[in-house]
Amino acid sequence: MKHVYEYPRAALTVDCVVFGFDGGELKLLLIERGLAPFKGCWALPGGFVRVDETLDQAALRELEEETGLEKVFLEQLYTFSSVDRDPRERVISVAYYALTKLADHRTRAATDAADAQWFPIPDVPSLAFDHADILTTAIQRLRGKLRYEPIGFELLPAKFTLSQLQQLYEAVLGTELDKRNFRKKVLGFDLLIPLNETHREGAHRPAQLFRFDPVRYGKLKKKGFLFEL
Amino acid sequence: MKHVYEYPRAALTVDCVVFGFDGGELKLLLIERGLAPFKGCWALPGGFVRVDETLDQAALRELEEETGLEKVFLEQLYTFSSVDRDPRERVISVAYYALTKLADHRTRAATDAADAQWFPIPDVPSLAFDHADILTTAIQRLRGKLRYEPIGFELLPAKFTLSQLQQLYEAVLGTELDKRNFRKKVLGFDLLIPLNETHREGAHRPAQLFRFDPVRYGKLKKKGFLFEL
DNA sequence: CCAAAAGTGTTCGCGTTACACCCATGT
DNA sequence: ACATGGGTGTAACGCGAACACTTTTGG
Numbered sequence: 001m002k003h004v005y006e007y008p009r010a011a012l013t014v015d016c017v018v019f020g021f022d023g024g025e026l027k028l029l030l031i032e033r034g035l036a037p038f039k040g041c042w043a044l045p046g047g048f049v050r051v052d053e054t055l056d057q058a059a060l061r062e063l064e065e066e067t068g069l070e071k072v073f074l075e076q077l078y079t080f081s082s083v084d085r086d087p088r089e090r091v092i093s094v095a096y097y098a099l100t101k102l103a104d105h106r107t108r109a110a111t112d113a114a115d116a117q118w119f120p121i122p123d124v125p126s127l128a129f130d131h132a133d134i135l136t137t138a139i140q141r142l143r144g145k146l147r148y149e150p151i152g153f154e155l156l157p158a159k160f161t162l163s164q165l166q167q168l169y170e171a172v173l174g175t176e177l178d179k180r181n182f183r184k185k186v187l188g189f190d191l192l193i194p195l196n197e198t199h200r201e202g203a204h205r206p207a208q209l210f211r212f213d214p215v216r217y218g219k220l221k222k223k224g225f226l227f228e229l
Numbered sequence: 230m231k232h233v234y235e236y237p238r239a240a241l242t243v244d245c246v247v248f249g250f251d252g253g254e255l256k257l258l259l260i261e262r263g264l265a266p267f268k269g270c271w272a273l274p275g276g277f278v279r280v281d282e283t284l285d286q287a288a289l290r291e292l293e294e295e296t297g298l299e300k301v302f303l304e305q306l307y308t309f310s311s312v313d314r315d316p317r318e319r320v321i322s323v324a325y326y327a328l329t330k331l332a333d334h335r336t337r338a339a340t341d342a343a344d345a346q347w348f349p350i351p352d353v354p355s356l357a358f359d360h361a362d363i364l365t366t367a368i369q370r371l372r373g374k375l376r377y378e379p380i381g382f383e384l385l386p387a388k389f390t391l392s393q394l395q396q397l398y399e400a401v402l403g404t405e406l407d408k409r410n411f412r413k414k415v416l417g418f419d420l421l422i423p424l425n426e427t428h429r430e431g432a433h434r435p436a437q438l439f440r441f442d443p444v445r446y447g448k449l450k451k452k453g454f455l456f457e458l
Numbered sequence: 459c460c461a462a463a464a465g466t467g468t469t470c471g472c473g474t475t476a477c478a479c480c481c482a483t484g485t
Numbered sequence: 486a487c488a489t490g491g492g493t494g495t496a497a498c499g500c501g502a503a504c505a506c507t508t509t510t511g512g
Binding site: 007008009010011012048049050051052053054055056076078079081082083090092094 | 236237238239240241277278279280281282283284285305307308310311312319321323
């Protein structure tokens with residue numbers, strides 16, 4: 001392929017803000033950099049975009065290479081372009097955020113990438129490059145999206161209880177929610193299918209398990225339905 | 230500046246979806262391409278990003294160069310990266326959307342750029358590259374943002390009437406709104422300052438003019454206030 | 459005096475909120 | 486039996502939706 005415009009070009013990277021939820025708090029997946037610059041620092045997983053792949057593909061590829069994660073929910077966040085965001089040269093980075101079912105991936109991520117680690121959001125160390133800015137943007141976006149699109153389920157196991165769902169919303173939004181009102185509203189959408197299973201844990205009554213019905217959501221959405229919590 | 234990673238690089242462009250509102254309908258600013266590819270086609274204003282400028286700067290610069298527009302509201306939209314979106318070579322484009330006060334700029338844009346023209350959204354011709362996709366994304370974003378952030382004022386003159394504001398909302402959202410309810414709600418926010426001026430036009434009662442108070446909005450926003458229509 | 463848009467209040471219904479007790483289980 | 490989280494209904498309130506007439510101007 002011929003290069004028509006022979007001006008110096010910025011390099012292009014993708015960086016991924018990977019969220020997980022472990023039943024109590026929101027977590028972030030970071031990798032420890034093995035190379036300069038910022039050697040030894042924690043950073044968002046990511047890397048250079050190849051000339052023959054889309055940004056989505058690059059993000060998925062980097063995620064798999066660096067953390068072992070596959071088939072996660074992934075959405076473009078924002079493109080960061082401060083001139084000095086990389087000390088080496090001009091690098092523009094397209095940020096993504098990913099939502100993962102922590103329970104499914106915890107072990108794999110830990111083994112595949114020895115230098116990958118989950119941090120509770122409040123305990124996130126200082127980050128390389130402008131990754132702290134990216135993280136801030138991602139958290140804002142997650143909060144916003146969670147309120148009017150059913151993406152929270154991407155952070156929960158396929159089968160979950162209403163309490164888990166509520167805890168997730170409380171953790172991400174940073175508010176307390178009324179149990180009865182929350183259940184009434186969520187179940188009113190008719191998007192959760194009760195399973196013939198219960199979740200047993202600890203010395204108390206077992207909880208009904210549900211799964212989210214994405215097909216039904218797709219239909220409702222087309223009719224102008226708005227998921228809003 | 231040294232190039233550390235000597236792999237082939239995609240070229241980077243910015244493209245701007247420029248909206249205007251003329252008191253009845255939403256319009257889009259396009260330029261006619263003078264060069265191949267898509268010579269003679271209509272396209273979004275935009276161009277290549279220089280290695281020493283941010284994306285925001287590039288968007289503002291291109292807008293000024295190609296359309297004469299300055300000091301418009303500008304916000305990053307999405308980054309488009311289909312491998313074949315440009316027939317020449319790999320080009321990744323960061324799209325922006327801009328909101329302009331049509332009344333202020335109509336003449337300038339027409340004179341500075343002979344090949345720039347405003348189109349009502351329904352009459353937009355077929356566009357070069359993947360610009361139709363970009364436009365679709367921009368319209369969705371505009372609709373979404375308009376409902377929960379006070380960006381509509383960017384499309385109106387500094388002094389405007391409540392009817393103009395309502396028409397804007399109706400045009401963008403594609404719905405009819407109740408006049409009394411609309412006024413009640415908007416004025417209830419206490420973000421519009423009534424001026425000692427009226428808007429006279431045609432054979433009817435003159436309308437009260439208002440201006441938006443961005444400072445007050447900033448304060449309210451910090452306190453968790455949500456502008457929502 | 460007529461046309462055309464500006465401006466103004468009230469009622470009704472539904473959705474959000476607030477709130478407390480019993481249930482099923484494990485130890 | 487007791488500790489722990491699961492599960493349930495109702496009443497008050499507030500906000501959004503529906504709705505029609507008077508006012509001011511120019512022609």
